[in-house]
Amino acid sequence: MKTIFEEHEAGRGTEYLPSRKVDLGAYLPAGEIRSELPLPELSEVQAVRHFTGLSRRNYGVDTGFYPLGSCTMKYNPKINEDTARLPGFAQLHPYQPEETVQGALQMMWELQRDLGEITGMDAVSLQPAAGAHGELTGILIVRAYHESRGDTARTQVIVPDSAHGTNPATAAMAGFEVVHVPSDERGGVDVDALRQLASEKTAALMLTNPNTLGLFDERITEIAEVIHAAGGLLYYDGANLNAVLGHSRPGDMGFDIVHLNLHKTFSTPHGGGGPGAGPVGVKAHLRDFLPMPIVTNGDGHFHLSYDLKDSIGQMRSFYGNFGVLVRAYTYIRALGGEGLREVADDAVLNANYILSLIKDHFDVPFDRIPKHEFVVAPPEDLVRQQGVKTLDIAKRLLDFDYHPPTVYFPLIVHEAMMIEPTETETKETLKGFADTLNRIIDEGRENPEYVKTAPHNTVVGRLDEARAVKQPKLLERLGG
Amino acid sequence: MRFTPHTEEDRREMLRQIGASSVDELFSDLPAAVRLDRPLNLPEGLPESEVARLLSTLAARDLDMGKYVSFLGGGAYDRYIPSVVGEMLRRSEFYTAYTPYQPEISQGTLQAIFEFQSLIAALTGLDIAQASLYDGATAVAEAAMLAWGQTGRERIVVARSVDPQYRAVLRTYAHGRGLEVVELPLRDGRAAAEDIAGAAEGAACVIVQHPNFFGLLEDVDSLVKATHDKGALYIAVADPISLAVMRPPGAYGADVAVGEAQGLGIAASFGGPYLGFMAARQAYLRRLPGRIVGETADKDGNRGYVLTFQTREQHIRREKATSNICTNQGLMALAATIHTTLLGPDGLRQAASLSIEGAHRLGDGIGRTQGVDLAFSGPYAFEVALRGKASVKDVQGAMLKAGMLGPLDLERFYPELPGHMLLSVTEKRTTEEIAKLLDVLQGVEA
Numbered sequence: 062m063k064t065i066f067e068e069h070e071a072g073r074g075t076e077y078l079p080s081r082k083v084d085l086g087a088y089l090p091a092g093e094i095r096s097e098l099p100l101p102e103l104s105e106v107q108a109v110r111h112f113t114g115l116s117r118r119n120y121g122v123d124t125g126f127y128p129l130g131s132c133t134m135k136y137n138p139k140i141n142e143d144t145a146r147l148p149g150f151a152q153l154h155p156y157q158p159e160e161t162v163q164g165a166l167q168m169m170w171e172l173q174r175d176l177g178e179i180t181g182m183d184a185v186s187l188q189p190a191a192g193a194h195g196e197l198t199g200i201l202i203v204r205a206y207h208e209s210r211g212d213t214a215r216t217q218v219i220v221p222d223s224a225h226g227t228n229p230a231t232a233a234m235a236g237f238e239v240v241h242v243p244s245d246e247r248g249g250v251d252v253d254a255l256r257q258l259a260s261e262k263t264a265a266l267m268l269t270n271p272n273t274l275g276l277f278d279e280r281i282t283e284i285a286e287v288i289h290a291a292g293g294l295l296y297y298d299g300a301n302l303n304a305v306l307g308h309s310r311p312g313d314m315g316f317d318i319v320h321l322n323l324h325k326t327f328s329t330p331h332g333g334g335g336p337g338a339g340p341v342g343v344k345a346h347l348r349d350f351l352p353m354p355i356v357t358n359g360d361g362h363f364h365l366s367y368d369l370k371d372s373i374g375q376m377r378s379f380y381g382n383f384g385v386l387v388r389a390y391t392y393i394r395a396l397g398g399e400g401l402r403e404v405a406d407d408a409v410l411n412a413n414y415i416l417s418l419i420k421d422h423f424d425v426p427f428d429r430i431p432k433h434e435f436v437v438a439p440p441e442d443l444v445r446q447q448g449v450k451t452l453d454i455a456k457r458l459l460d461f462d463y464h465p466p467t468v469y470f471p472l473i474v475h476e477a478m479m480i481e482p483t484e485t486e487t488k489e490t491l492k493g494f495a496d497t498l499n500r501i502i503d504e505g506r507e508n509p510e511y512v513k514t515a516p517h518n519t520v521v522g523r524l525d526e527a528r529a530v531k532q533p534k535l536l537e538r539l540g541g
Numbered sequence: 542m543r544f545t546p547h548t549e550e551d552r553r554e555m556l557r558q559i560g561a562s563s564v565d566e567l568f569s570d571l572p573a574a575v576r577l578d579r580p581l582n583l584p585e586g587l588p589e590s591e592v593a594r595l596l597s598t599l600a601a602r603d604l605d606m607g608k609y610v611s612f613l614g615g616g617a618y619d620r621y622i623p624s625v626v627g628e629m630l631r632r633s634e635f636y637t638a639y640t641p642y643q644p645e646i647s648q649g650t651l652q653a654i655f656e657f658q659s660l661i662a663a664l665t666g667l668d669i670a671q672a673s674l675y676d677g678a679t680a681v682a683e684a685a686m687l688a689w690g691q692t693g694r695e696r697i698v699v700a701r702s703v704d705p706q707y708r709a710v711l712r713t714y715a716h717g718r719g720l721e722v723v724e725l726p727l728r729d730g731r732a733a734a735e736d737i738a739g740a741a742e743g744a745a746c747v748i749v750q751h752p753n754f755f756g757l758l759e760d761v762d763s764l765v766k767a768t769h770d771k772g773a774l775y776i777a778v779a780d781p782i783s784l785a786v787m788r789p790p791g792a793y794g795a796d797v798a799v800g801e802a803q804g805l806g807i808a809a810s811f812g813g814p815y816l817g818f819m820a821a822r823q824a825y826l827r828r829l830p831g832r833i834v835g836e837t838a839d840k841d842g843n844r845g846y847v848l849t850f851q852t853r854e855q856h857i858r859r860e861k862a863t864s865n866i867c868t869n870q871g872l873m874a875l876a877a878t879i880h881t882t883l884l885g886p887d888g889l890r891q892a893a894s895l896s897i898e899g900a901h902r903l904g905d906g907i908g909r910t911q912g913v914d915l916a917f918s919g920p921y922a923f924e925v926a927l928r929g930k931a932s933v934k935d936v937q938g939a940m941l942k943a944g945m946l947g948p949l950d951l952e953r954f955y956p957e958l959p960g961h962m963l964l965s966v967t968e969k970r971t972t973e974e975i976a977k978l979l980d981v982l983q984g985v986e987a
Contacts, residue, residue, distance in 0.1 A: 062648075065656050065882050074885035077623050078968055083894035085786055088901050090920055093758060093788050099663050102885040105625060112629045112653075112879055119649030121637030129639055136544050137637050140589050145810075146627075149600025154613045155812030156949050157604065158937060164602030165811050178582050190675035190813070191868040193855070201717055230855035230865035234686075235717040239860040279570050307581050308568055314575045324868065328544075333638040333650040334672070334832065334871025336814035352713070374713035378616060378678040378706040378801070379812025391596055395542035397586030406564045407545045413567055414555045430567055459645055467642075470856075485544045488551045519645040522839035529837040529849040533826075535669050536659035537836075 062114055066537045069101035099539040118520050119333070120464055126490050128415075130434045130467035130479025131225070131273060133303050133325035138395065141329065141388035150387050155379040159364060166363030169380065170356040172390045173340075179393075179401070180299070180319050181312020182342030186351040187381040192300060193227040194376065195320030195339025196267070200235040201373045202318055202343065202350040203265045203294050209350075209371055212292070215264035219293075221250055223274060223471040228267045228298060237264055244473055248427040249278040252287065259291035269298040270314065271305070273471040273479070275412065275431035285315025294318060294347075302326045303483070304409055304433035307402025317344050327389035338385040352376045407484035408433040411491055415482055418495035422502045426474050434481035436474050439502065444476060449505035449512050451476040456523060457501045457515035463494060542589055604946075610974050612940070612947035614924055614965020615754065616677065616704050617812065618804045620782070620892060621969055623883045626806045626876055636872055640832070644847045650871065651846035654834040657874045660881050664784040665777075665798040666791025667820040672832035673874040674817030674866065677801025681707040681748060681778060682714035683830045683864055684799045684819060688746030688774040689720055690828050690863065696744040700725045700732035702753035703778055705954035711748070720745075727957070730755045730917035730926065737767035744771060746797075750778035752787075755951075755963065756900065756924025757917055765794040781805055781818070781877075782896070783922065785889035790820075797821045804892075806880025807873055816873035827853055830864030892968045897922045899966035899975060906979040913982050916951075916961050926951065928961045931985040936962060939985045945978060 085094050103111065121127070127134035145151065153162055173185040189195035200218065207215045217240045218232035229239040240258055245251040250268070259266075266288045271277045278284065288295050297311040297319035303326045311319045323329045324337035331337065343351060353372045354365040365380065396404065409432050416425070416435050423437040443449050455465035455478070467479040482491055505512045516522065547555075552564070561567055587595065611619045630636065634649060641647030641654075654672045661670035674680040685697045697715055699708055701724045708724070715722045723740045725732045725747075732749055741747055747768040751759040761777070768775040776797045777790035782804045784790075790798035802816040803809070821829060827850065835849035855862040881889065904925045907913050916926040929936060933950040940947055948962035955961065966975065 062652065064652065064659075065878075066659065074887050075883065077884060077888050078621060078891045078895060080891070081895070083891075083898045085894055085897065088897050088920070089758070089787070089922065093920070095784070095786055095788050095792075098785060098886040098890060100660065100886040100889065101882060102887070103882055105623075105883065108879065108882050109625055109629070111882070112875075113632065115649035115653055116629075116632035116634040117649065118646075118652070119634040119638050120643075120646040121634045123633035123637045127639070129642070132639050134639060137633075138542070138544060140542075140592055142631065143593070144596040144600075147597060147600040148607060149597075149603040149605070151808045151810050152606035152619075153603055153811040154611055154619065154809045154946065155617050156613050156615060157946060158941070161604035161941075161946075162811065164599040167602065168599050175583055181577075190679070190870075191866075193865045193867045194675060194679075197717070197865060201713065204717065226854075226856040226859050226862070227865050227867050229860035230858070230862040233860040233862070234714075234865050236719050277570050279572060282572065282574055305571070308577060309571050309575045310577055313577065322868075330633075330636045330872075331639045331868070332636050332870075332872030333647075333875070334640040334654075335868040336675075336870050336873060337868040374716070375678075375706065375709040376713060377710055377813075378676045378704075378815065381812070382814040383811040384808075384814050387596070391592060394584065394587055394595060395589070395592045398581030398583040400543060400586040401581060401583070403543065403545055407547060409567045410547075410552065410555055410559075410564055413559045413561070417559045430561075430570060432567075455643070456645070459643065464639075464646065465643055485546070487546045488555060516645050520648055521645055521843045521845035522841060524644050524839050524845045524847050525837045526847050526849065529835040529847050533849070534836040535826075535833060535849075536655065536662045538659070538663065 064537055065101045065103060065111060066539055068103050068107055068111060069539060071102055073104045074102040075105045101539060125462050126486060126494055127464040128466050128480045128482045129464060130481040131300055133481060133483055135328055135483035136485035137328055137330040138392060141391045144391045145384045145387040163363055166356050168390050169386060170358050170363050172386055173356060175393055176321060176340055177342055180342045181310030182319055183345040184348040184351060185340055185342045186355055187340045187386055188352045188376050189339035189341055190377050190382050191335060191337035192320060192322040192339045193231060195341045196227055196231040197234055198341045198352055198376050199296050199318040199320055200231050202347055204235055205350045205371060205373045206347060207264055215262055217262045218264055219258055219266040221268065223272050223473050224267065225273065225298065225300060247429065248274045248276040249280055250284055252280050252283055255284060255287050259287050261292060263291045263293035265294045265296050267296040267298055269301050271301045271432040274427060274436050275434035276427060276429055277432055281314045300325060301433065304405055306405040307398060308405055317347060323385055323389040328392040329385045329388040336382045336385055338382045404484045411482040411484060411486060415480060415491050415495050419498050422499045434479055436477050436479045438474060438476040438478065443502065443505050447505055447509035449509050451478050453512045453515060454501050457512045459516040460518045461497050463497065542586060608944060610945045612945060612964045612978060613949060615949045615963050616706060616801060617809050618967050619809060619969055620804050620967050622806050622880065625883055626879050629879050630872065630876055635875060641848060644845060648845060651834050653875045653878055655836065655846050657878045658834060660878060661818050661820050664781050664789065665820040666789030667798055668823040669826055670818065670820040671829045672834060673870040674819060674831060675870060676815040676817045678707040678710035680799035680817035680819050682711045684776045684797045685711055685715060685746060687797060687825060687828045688776065689718065691774065691825065692745045694743055694745040696721045696723060697746060698723050698725060698740045698744045699748040701727050702730060702732055702755060703748055703750040704754045730757045731759055732764060734763035734767040737764065741768060741771040741773050744773045746774040746776050748776040748778060752783060752922050755917060755926040756921040758920040761793045782893050786893040797825065802877050805877035807876050814870060814873055816870045816877055826850065828863055829853065831866045831869050895968035896966055899970050900925050902975050903964060903966055910979055910983050923965060925964045926961060933962045936985050939981050943981045
């Protein structure tokens with residue numbers, strides 16, 4: 062497809078604003094006025110066809126099955142799109158007086174309260190813009206908490222070897238040294254190793270539960286005791302909360318701080334890479350460290366409160382990705398508590414169902430009941446003898462109109478494929494996907510070259526990523 | 542509402558296949574001590590018709606913006622958005638997709654980001670741009686981290702005339718890395734090159750917004766020179782709308798440009814989701830935070846786009862990554878790309894020109910109005926800072942009564958500016974609306 066720069070033709074633009082001539086020289090010093098502005102000009106129809114064309118070269122949850130592990134690509138209800146665009150929400154300016162935004166503040170206050178109930182936390186900030194931003198908020202709270210106690214020798218954050226890359230990156234951004242704790246043979250945290258690592262230097266342990274292998278850490282209370290006994294805090298990465306909604310709450314597992322991904326668990330669309338939202342919940346003893354403002358409710362009115370004495374400060378402009386919050390609130394009201402528990406039930410049922418259908422065709426590194434997702438690898442002999450790897454299987458799935466699972470993550474499983482079906486898929490879809498995976502394994506044995514050169518039916522074939530770095534072209538300019 | 546499609550028969554069959562007797566059995570490894578033994582205490586679920594009613598009722602408790610004229614700005618603006626933008630954003634192939642990890646089926650998102658990077662580079666006059674950041678404030682903070690990584694210096698200098706939200710977030714981020722933040726004081730509402738000489742000794746960067754938070758034009762040439770004299774990076778903060786008509790950061794010597802692109806087709810939406818951007822000189826490519834898209838080809842020579850230079854990023858580099866950012870503001874970058882494509886150079890220039898003209902009509906009027914005065918001298922655009930005899934609260938009340946929103950109370954962020962306030966004019970404000978505002982300002986009793 063052409064780019065907007067290749068579509069450009071001077072003079073084709075459409076009039077959207079009054080064409081009154083303005084003499085900028087009357088207002089700005091001559092040296093400050095720009096003469097050139099090399100932007101493309103397209104007619105409205107051209108632009109509409111261009112972006113419609115781009116959308117057709119994309120694949121979303123509405124296109125088909127998207128079992129991208131750890132990303133919880135569930136269906137995004139359309140009512141959420143309508144409510145977020147209600148003029149009473151979408152047109153509000155963030156600096157409007159409080160009395161003119163009571164509906165918006167009430168929604169936020171209720172969402173803070175509901176997310177607290179869902180996670181077992183006492184106070185919630187809606188400010189963080191995404192999961193990683195929530196992590197940074199949480200670890201800066203860890204830092205501020207220890208500092209407030211004069212406990213400044215705590216320089217380490219412990220992270221499991223199965224953790225998302227954002228965990229260690231976040232700890233470093235908050236000024237901590239990262240210490241890795243290995244996994245045990247059941248896929249959980251190696252508690253003996255953790256005992257060795259936990260010390261007066263430990264600021265926190267960051268943990269995802271169920272973890273990135275889709276396994277619930279059965280020794281979670283023991284882990285919490287080890288960290289708390291060492292004087293550290295326990296941080297919950299909420300990426301996998303979908304698995305335990307209504308069944309178990311991070312607050313009850315012993316966690317002190319939690320971030321959620323509203324664009325995973327609470328059905329807000331991922332937007333092809335955001336916007337997300339990453340609210341952070343804390344236990345009561347950490348409430349005053351939350352970023353400001355938070356929404357409070359007093360004398361029948363809702364307020365933006367800047368009254369947190371130990372606050373880490375502000376994490377972004379204003380109050381959060383408000384439009385995303387409206388969508389998540391809508392979802393929680395639609396499902397209710399019972400509906401949320403059913404989400405976890407079916408997310409776990411669906412993952413186990415796929416696993417049961419493919420386990421004879423794949424290597425299963427941990428023989429346990431997974432939760433909402435699981436990790437497998439192609440059979441070792443297929444990788445070794447035919448050279449068919451996880452990447453090849455992923456690319457071959459594209460030919461069957463599936464989005465592939467997450468691949469090569471977590472790092473502790475060789476040739477990992479991480480499959481998360483979510484709760485919104487039918488039995489037929491799950492079965493069809495499992496059958497296709499099995500068929501690709503069989504095909505890999507019979508005709509390995511065909512699998513290794515997949516995809517065969519997409520608008521472009523495998524792209525040369527090395528070339529993108531060696532001969533970088535990171536943008537286009539008008540006129541080439 | 543339920544979005545779980547299984548019938549009881551489906552569940553039975555699936556459990557039979559799994560070899561489990563019940564769904565609860567699949568949760569049997571959760572220790573009793575951590576199980577929730579009661580239902581979640583949430584309102585009961587509702588059918589779609591009731592959810593729609595509930596949310597409409599809540600939204601109706603907010604001011605009906607259809608009946609009010611807004612002169613509020615200060616970092617978020619009421620600009621005209623062509624109908625096409627909203628229409629295209631609802632193409633669900635875009636908004637229901639994840640980050641484009643599988644390029645063969647994500648060429649739409651990838652090419653859109655490539656085009657976004659190209660537009661941001663053109664607007665800022667710099668060599669490269671990345672895929673987006675959460676907002677203008679975090680973009681400023683990330684730029685400071687880039688400068689620290691590049692220079693190894695632990696002092697960040699920021700002009701006090703930079704948006705207070707941005708400075709607040711910068712302080713939060715800087716504390717994490719243990720960096721010191723020093724502010725350049727206001728000199729008639731602006732930063733002064735003389736102040737850089739002392740403050741920027743051993744600094745990683747100097748951060749200046751232009752036009753600044755008060756709408757004032759900074760003397761960027763002298764500021765850039767003073768910054769480079771100290772071996773620090775110059776980080777320009779700019780609204781992309783201003784860049785349609787004003788000399789871009791690349792042309793006056795900035796090393797990095799960041800800002801908030803909400804004005805490019807994104808609703809005010811009570812503060813988010815918005816769109817942070819970052820552009821830089823080529824030399825800083827490997828220090829940029831977040832996603833970057835590049836062009837390449839498949840084995841048949843078909844052009845295609847991929848996420849590239851990923852060795853900077855958290856999923857590869859982990860604790861050594863340039864930032865922890867993963868999910869960014871992809872759909873908002875798409876909105877900005879569509880908006881900029883539609884308006885084109887003429888439309889974007891017109892949006893900026895009409896806004897500047899309107900701001901000056903208001904400013905000139907204030908100069909002729911008793912009881913209010915312009916707060917600062919010298920050239921300005923987009924925003925009008927003023928001070929009056931009446932309290933800011935009284936002005937806000939009088940405007941609200943007249944069907945208008947504004948002004949922003951500057952003392953809230955600048956204790957040294959009591960009684961000062963900020964009004965903003967966009968291309969949507971008509972001559973009549975500005976005249977009416979002047980009448981209201983005239984009528985507020987001190």
